[in-house]
Amino acid sequence: MEIRLRILLLTVLLGLSGSLSGCATLRHLFGHDDAPPPTPAPAPADAGSSTDRSAADDTTPPRVIEPAVERKDVKVPRIKSEDIEVGGYVGTLNIEDFGAHRVFGVQAAYHVTEDFFFQAEYGASKAGYTSFEVLSNISLLTDNERWYRYYDMSVGYNFLPGEVFLGRNHAMTSSFYILAGVGSTDFGGDSKFTGNFGAGYKILPTDWLAVHVAVEDRVFNSDLLGVSKLDSNLEAHLGLTVFF
Amino acid sequence: MLLLSGVLAGPAARAADQHLQVFVTAPYLQMHTGPGRGYPVFNVVDRDAGVDVLKRYTDWFKVRDSRGVEGWASAHDMEQTVYADGTHFHYDTGDLNAFTSHRFEAGAFFYGDYGGASEVSVYGAVFANPNLAAEVSVAEFLGTASNGTTVDLGLVHIFYPQARLAPFVMLGTGVVRTEPKATLVEPDDRTEQSAYVGAGLRYYLTRRFFLRGEFKEHIIFTNRNQNEQVDEWKFGFAFFF
Numbered sequence: 001m002e003i004r005l006r007i008l009l010l011t012v013l014l015g016l017s018g019s020l021s022g023c024a025t026l027r028h029l030f031g032h033d034d035a036p037p038p039t040p041a042p043a044p045a046d047a048g049s050s051t052d053r054s055a056a057d058d059t060t061p062p063r064v065i066e067p068a069v070e071r072k073d074v075k076v077p078r079i080k081s082e083d084i085e086v087g088g089y090v091g092t093l094n095i096e097d098f099g100a101h102r103v104f105g106v107q108a109a110y111h112v113t114e115d116f117f118f119q120a121e122y123g124a125s126k127a128g129y130t131s132f133e134v135l136s137n138i139s140l141l142t143d144n145e146r147w148y149r150y151y152d153m154s155v156g157y158n159f160l161p162g163e164v165f166l167g168r169n170h171a172m173t174s175s176f177y178i179l180a181g182v183g184s185t186d187f188g189g190d191s192k193f194t195g196n197f198g199a200g201y202k203i204l205p206t207d208w209l210a211v212h213v214a215v216e217d218r219v220f221n222s223d224l225l226g227v228s229k230l231d232s233n234l235e236a237h238l239g240l241t242v243f244f
Numbered sequence: 245m246l247l248l249s250g251v252l253a254g255p256a257a258r259a260a261d262q263h264l265q266v267f268v269t270a271p272y273l274q275m276h277t278g279p280g281r282g283y284p285v286f287n288v289v290d291r292d293a294g295v296d297v298l299k300r301y302t303d304w305f306k307v308r309d310s311r312g313v314e315g316w317a318s319a320h321d322m323e324q325t326v327y328a329d330g331t332h333f334h335y336d337t338g339d340l341n342a343f344t345s346h347r348f349e350a351g352a353f354f355y356g357d358y359g360g361a362s363e364v365s366v367y368g369a370v371f372a373n374p375n376l377a378a379e380v381s382v383a384e385f386l387g388t389a390s391n392g393t394t395v396d397l398g399l400v401h402i403f404y405p406q407a408r409l410a411p412f413v414m415l416g417t418g419v420v421r422t423e424p425k426a427t428l429v430e431p432d433d434r435t436e437q438s439a440y441v442g443a444g445l446r447y448y449l450t451r452r453f454f455l456r457g458e459f460k461e462h463i464i465f466t467n468r469n470q471n472e473q474v475d476e477w478k479f480g481f482a483f484f485f
Contacts, residue, residue: 112451207299243301
């Protein structure tokens, strides 16, 4: 009886050791570390043999077919935007008390909607002589102080958009616009806070080119001639801008 | 072989010059003579026909149909077109959602007061998330006692960015260049560092536009006995993109 019990226990122990040896956590326990990793069996020479295939299925993982076609990144062409307008202008600036003189400037605008735009301008002119200076032969300003330089930032509004027709076959878009803003004027050795407002008309011979005719007034408080007063400096200019 | 490779490379080389093509899903797509709502409609493109999108000006797209006729279509009408893969064409004209979350913004302050002097300034900001932005502003102040320029760099935190009226606070540092006006003794121009705290309000108007008003309190670190404190008020327009 005792011998039979021993045989039974030993049989159970042997059976357990055989089944637990497949568990990864117990591999070290039973010294299976040295066993080489399973290598995939070579492809069967006779692929048509079902018995070979079933034998291979038991030993090798299923093969994933790698497509030989490269995946293409489809790039949607970018739409070119033309909201920014940059250009220059030349015109006449009437500097109060100092006469009217040629003015040159550059301008840039960002069109936010078809109606509204932001615009920045920078221009320079050189003032002449006051009547007092001419008659008395006394110079009130140095040569450098006669440079009249300004910049401004404005908000503009396009109104009365339309088309201009050149004969039967050509039409150009056009628009009136008004603008107002603030800026700075450097003249007579001092910089002054300047308000500006004006109106203009532009014609676009092509989508990307515009011809401007504009009139603007720049107003600032000046005490250059000893009395504090509001100076009004009217400017008319012809400009050429491109959109990009 | 060379000829074959040349033929195969041809479309790829030309792809760079190709325009985006979209297909009309509405009964028709109207083409205007100019980029504006007032310009007359002179051509329509039928449903399922394709058009090339040549360029964009504000909310208008210049398109060309299969016959080579070019005209302007509104962004609203272009929403009724699809790409070749069937997905809808969409152009973001700006809305309250875009106001809540965008990458860049810029603006100009048309009213400014810097310690009693009139001020002109512009700013630009880049957003890390809808609440937080890094901002740089440049200003010129023009007063009776002195003129000068300031450059500020700082952080802005926006509360409730999803609201049409959103408050914000600011913190940063800057540089002030002051040019005192000549009196009996002409003082030197000076450049000093400053720090500021501030708060303001942003109010969404429409499309990409919003209003912005703010107050900053600057402490200017002078080399005199006392630091200088300057209050700054600004109000202006801004847009995001």
